[in-house]
Amino acid sequence: MSLMKTRRGKWFLLITVMVLSLAVLSGCAPSAAVTHTTEDLKNGGFWQSNVVYYFAIALDKFADWFNGEYGLAVLVMVIIVRTLILPLTIKQVKSSRAMQAIQPELQKIQKKYKDTPEKVQQETMRLFQENKVNPMAGCLPLIVQMPIFIALYNSIYYNPHLREHSFLWLELGKPDHLFILPVLAALTTFIQTRMMTKMNPMQQQGPMQFMMMIYPVLIFVMSYNFPAALPLYWVYSNIYTIVQNYFLYRNNDKHKLAIASAVKSTDDSSPAPKSKSGNKSSKGAKKSK
Template sequence: MSLDWIYYAISWILLTWHSAWDAIGVPVTAVIGTNWSWILAIVFLVVTVRVILFPVFVKQIKSQRAMQALQPKVKELQEKHKGDRETLQKEMMELYRKEKANPLMGCLPMFLQIPVFLGLFHTLRRLDPGKTQKTLYGWTVEQFDSAANAKLFSAPIAGKFGSTADELSRLGASGHTVKIVAGILVAIMIATTYLTSRQMILKTGWAEDPQQRMVQRLMLYGIPVSLLVSGSIFPIGVIIYWVTNNLFTLGQQQWVLRKFPPPATAKTGAAARTAQPARTGGLLGRKPAAQAPAATPAAPKVAGPKPGAKPMNPKKSRPAKRQG
């Protein structure tokens, strides 16, 4: 199956944003060794994709809320079918189907962005000034040459950490400059990838479902580690896309988690109630909570008659009324 439609779509978005920044007056020539119109075109490629995928992101959050609410039932099934993995998986899938929850929904936005990533990766790899054919998915020769010579701090956006001497020669770039810029960007890419997963797990907690927990561990540790190797073959423009996408995700998740906080589980609710007196005490400058009024002291008991004593008639002990 041909992927040309993806390459044409990515190229169209890039060229549209590049033309927009040129129209606004962003300098075409390098400033501080950077062609900002092309860098901004890549950044706003991210913005365009994320705006399109925002409804999917909302569904992802709702699915995660549903999965979190099902954790007590999942734990019950794990206790009930301990040692019977096949029955446990069947019961959990039935529970997810009944409650309309999808444990893989958390990865859907990332999977939908893979074609965009591959399209940009393929397009930037073909930005070789030494090529005789410079018509690239609707690009003009002038646009091709402009993008092929675009730089970030003197490092071509088509260059990569693992570029060969021949590739660097055709790009007219210094190997040391490309390695420094690409190396810094790869480090930022790994750190922000880890932080996006960590941010969500800290807010929602680790899943009880082994399958979902495995996905969480893959997102938190597996993907950042894999970037140590794969980052060396990514063009600098692709790494700019990835870092921008991670920063966008961090901001979007923070906004959603504040606006729609995760539901408190029984355990977290009890912890919050336990910690509440400490938070509301005088150390934070707040007035302590009003205490319940002290109980009214009980009336003193009247001593009974001594053993052997004659019982007293209460009527006789009263004083006689005075005559008027």
């Protein structure tokens, strides 16, 4: 029961982060009726002058590498950000494998203490700590990227070159109402989450499966309403994740077996009860001597 609450909590946190980001992004952008420039960021608050300004300058620099193509500049930003958070992703993968490996022990706990939910929760957390499992590790990469999304959203309005740039069929400063980019963002998000469920069968259970279906829908709605540069970032990031997960999980079964052999059993900490029949047989052996 506690494990299910943990999984629900993880996906609830992910969806909450997405909804809060939607609210923040909707409220933090400057008025579209006013023309803004990158230089205006220097006179802004702490966020504008110390984060968004340098973010916009970096995008300008990356675009210069590709003859002013800001669509490719966003791709460079994705590669840099995702590479920087790769250690968090690897930690997430290790935690996910360990979570799968301790499933038999979790089932023992739930069966042994089925009448005392508090004890189930206590023993579950002890098992997590002993085997270095963090159920919320999967949220960290997304949470870390939230400031990047917000900074990118702000820089669209303050950077006239990015705001007015055309890339393929897109105007990066305007939403893609042809539905192509929102569909790509939702589709790559679905493929990414689908890969995770196949690699981690625990996430295929009812409530988790429902939440993972909602996640691409949220991405679609946000992609339809936001300037195209932001869902373009999501598409690039999702493709990066799909390729990354292929290499991280391709030997998943072998890694799970190695982790399972190292899992600390719930019975290890409790002494084995002495067998009365064993004591009697030993006494009988002494008498026969």
